[in-house]
Amino acid sequence: MALSKEQLLDMYRMLVKIRTFEERVGEIYYEGKLPAFDIAAGPIPGEMHLYTGQEAVATGVCAHLRPDDPVTSTHRPHGHLIAKGVDLKAMMAEIFGKKTGLCKGKGGHMHLFDPTLHFGCGGIVGGGIPHAVGAALAIKKRGEDRVAVSFFGEGAANIGAFHESLNLAAIWNLPVVFVVEDNLYAISVPKSKSTAVRSNAERGVAYGIPGVQVDGQDVIAVYEAAGEAIDRARRGGGPSIIEAICYRFRGHFEGDAEKYLPPGEKEKWRQKDPIHILGNQLKQQGWLSDEEAAAIQDEMTALVREAEMFARESPYPAPEEALEDVFVNL
Amino acid sequence: MALSKEQLLDMYRMLVKIRTFEERVGEIYYEGKLPAFDIAAGPIPGEMHLYTGQEAVATGVCAHLRPDDPVTSTHRPHGHLIAKGVDLKAMMAEIFGKKTGLCKGKGGHMHLFDPTLHFGCGGIVGGGIPHAVGAALAIKKRGEDRVAVSFFGEGAANIGAFHESLNLAAIWNLPVVFVVEDNLYAISVPKSKSTAVRSNAERGVAYGIPGVQVDGQDVIAVYEAAGEAIDRARRGGGPSIIEAICYRFRGHFEGDAEKYLPPGEKEKWRQKDPIHILGNQLKQQGWLSDEEAAAIQDEMTALVREAEMFARESPYPAPEEALEDVFVNL
């Protein structure tokens, strides 16, 4: 299934969109926090885990998804949500903690929910994996052709919820795809010190489900592996696991001094920038000129700027709104 | 490594010892509970999970263990503790809830601790698996040649603690052996409905550790597989997983109506009684006569009777003793 020019350009645009969003959030994040860094200060307070560098994974997988396909994500959720098709304004406003945000300011960067896109995420490692299984269970019970996807890191593959979820998905033959983003680290702990096998794809053996490892910097490779798994799930063929090898370009969270990195490692990976990889392919094919690339960048910059302006201009929730939404009715 | 007559007879004696203990507990359990079964009544109240039928697993594994090798067990712990070499009197007294019991009456049937044997167990499925990993970690830190063994059921192999424990044991290369007793059921739920693969031994692949499946009714098969795994661990060769296929002859717990059993299944398995299997081999070898077998049975009956008498005659703890032992010091 060779990808068309349009498909490839759409993915290229998505890579740039995510990157532009993340890099801009990364800039705004430091507003008001310097010179003496105070995590609580500025327009975007709290922890900030950016997706820069891993864009090909979200993009390659979500290219196969419909708005009604459930997706669960993690503490590093922006890329997945953007690739799923979120309204950037509502998303950015949530990250700013504004009343106009996706969650009225209650969720924030790690807890973004968009029911129109069947998207959820959260700050507990492994917490979202069972939700994808449950979503797939709902899909199967209703006989629908939707597919649930759960994104999580290679660190999360060592937590019990991973094991329980894969086993449930397998015994019930559910339409769910588990996507492990192996960016080599869980905060400072390298995979080699945390995971007893080289590849989480091999762990599929423990559940009798197919597993495949792909180059997560190469959006086409991700797209192909994901297509196979998602199609299989849609046709009732059950769950799969995909491990995408990738790299985070900005540290675990903003402020991470990255003392644990071997010298030169990040620079090496920066050579494997997913945007450049696809961009070069497109250029070699004659499907993207430098001018077109610049235009895409400008378009995304404008989109993100618009989202930022919306977020900045939106009002904060009133303090007392904290008391709402604990229950639907009490 | 052919087993000597003495070794085989020792194992035979252990099989009979466990069986005799369990069957007697099974009788006493109904005292005071009938005609209208009241779980709280009688000399042995509460839930009762007996090991009858699975004796070959505990026996074959523990034949390799020293008193100082840590063992963690489950809600079905009697066989493991007896095979480890417990004083039957203190054990029976604990099951009776007496002050002279192993745990002064605080633990009971599911919570038997014998620090002299480095033995612990508990009522939470999967709860003991990480303890064995921790014990093995302590052993490794001290450079000792002890080995930790964790017994648990095939049902427990689906809980998160299993996954986390095997992964930790593997990355830290710890001297621990995981023994899955696959008795086909977790209460009423058959393995085929709960576990995505046929054999938990295959799950070793997910941790890069050796796994083997054995006939758990055949004590010699268990002995050999366990010997290999335990020796490897003792020599610093790291963890292993053994799955022993076995069958519980008495239902999940006393009072289980076993509505979920396919007709004839239990009868079929009763043919594979581990005591008969080894007994027949010994008889064919000319190493055990009917008279000798009867003498062994008499000896064990007497031992168990003695334990029972001790338990019956022992005093109950005073009610206020409930307030002791929450903390070492407060």
Place this chain on the structure above:
Amino acid sequence: MAERLLTTSKAIAEAIAQEMERDERVFVMGEDVGAYGGIFGATEGLLEKFGPERVMDTPISEMGFIGAGVGAAIEGMRPVVELMFVDFFGAAMDQIYNHMAKIHYMSGGRVNVPMVLMTAIGGGYSDAAQHSQCLYGLFAHVPGLKIVVPSTPYDAKGLMIQAIRDEDPVMYFFHKGVMGLGWMTPNPRATGPVPEEPYTVPFGQAAVRREGTDLTILTLSLMVHRSLDAAEKLAEEGISAEVIDLRTLVPLDRETIVESVKKTHRVMIVDEDYKSFGMSGELATIVVEEALDYLDAPPKRLAVPDTPIPYSRPMEQFVIPSVDRIAEAARELVTS
């Protein structure tokens, strides 16, 4: 027409069955809920009626299947999930309190998690430290969970139907000693009149099980029965105890509590959960906050004295409030 009598466990199973008939989205999942019918009978007969697609036995994977319940509820189903004993919550707590309880809030009210998590509580039959706890106080402490603790067959059915229809996550705690099981110590009140047709019992309304004038006993679950038995004894001695069955802890019916205490001027809390940092302190504090001037004595607490539940009968009976100890504490309170 003669009243129909059911045990509490049959009342719960009937409630679930009727909701499953009414609403296709309702399904049941948990360990041994199928062929076994639930270890405490709460799902008895459901597999036969609805088949294995809607009554699902799960592997021993509490984090997985409770989390799957959350995911299914978000996608519009109405899962009724059983955690076999509340004591096992530790294997699944992350899903319960960080996800089931909080997703509605974190989403700014945009995502609902209409799910029932039912579980068995309580001791008294020598099941020891890991199978005898109540712990409703612990769950009531974390925001986002409705906490339902029925004591009678009638309430059990009505509260279960309410729980299933509720848009919020509900934790439903049934005490083994009120289920009316053939193999538990008999409790005559565990069988009672239960209308055949579906009905709801609203959350947040306590029931005055017995009126009295000398002291108020605040309690719930099995301890309602023990308190009523104690009140009977006390009546013979001329002490008139009012017994209030809270029925739900979240939402809590403060009004009924405060009204009663204003009338009796003395209050005792009888609780099978651990004493400290739990329900008994909360209720005592509410009474003091709202009716200090009416109190003739400090609130009294009778609860498990901050020990794990011991196995052996004399010790276990000592830590769990008994009819005699309730009566004795009530006597002390009215003469103080």
Place this chain on the structure above:
Amino acid sequence: MAERLLTTSKAIAEAIAQEMERDERVFVMGEDVGAYGGIFGATEGLLEKFGPERVMDTPISEMGFIGAGVGAAIEGMRPVVELMFVDFFGAAMDQIYNHMAKIHYMSGGRVNVPMVLMTAIGGGYSDAAQHSQCLYGLFAHVPGLKIVVPSTPYDAKGLMIQAIRDEDPVMYFFHKGVMGLGWMTPNPRATGPVPEEPYTVPFGQAAVRREGTDLTILTLSLMVHRSLDAAEKLAEEGISAEVIDLRTLVPLDRETIVESVKKTHRVMIVDEDYKSFGMSGELATIVVEEALDYLDAPPKRLAVPDTPIPYSRPMEQFVIPSVDRIAEAARELVTS
């Protein structure tokens, strides 16, 4: 000699280091405790001093490594285990409360579990519902755990050394806002005098941080600092607040609490944990049980109002007790 000043996080790391030097059995394990030095600096420098055998980074497997801590403690080691944020306890609760807390009891006192589980608590910096909780009240509810919640660098060191030497399992809660981290909102009291030599601070002894006559504030952790700031303001208005830092919840220093309330006749509990079914109710009840006749007003509670912690600053600052709201509540209390 000039007093040596340390931040709380350095005081904790020093306490652990000194115990590791003194006792070979002590080792540290947790996520990012090695090269990273602990996300909140509680293990900074330990890897360099003691190497990876004694300062072990773990995979994200809280049930596994906390359970391994239990197993290692039973086999005679002295594990200091870090749970990165208390909010993640749900992934490990079974090991914490069914095993770490109960094995000593269930074994009839024959097995000890001398283990420290340390964890970060608290909010105020927009980390939202899954990274901002306190929850010490929840752990204090279940028997078998000692609950330590330091507020100063001096106490942090002494209580940690006590915790490591203690034969019982200890949960040690450090608030991010008292650690003195360069990247958190500055708190001048997060740096303070800490003797270089090892010393212990005993469990069960509250500290009167400020003497007063008009009301008693019972609190702990970061709220000690906020209460002291509020007391400062109140003093300017002529209101004299006594501020008591509980330091440990289990064991609890009832005597100091009751003595203070008998003197001031009014009590307020300031708590960053959820309000209902937790610490504030327990403390209020103890005061009423032991000193009802001395009270001129009902105990007052200021705590998180039973909502998850919201992300956005105005809402978050509204639910977590602030200096102003503490002062305001104190004013209300003394005039009631």
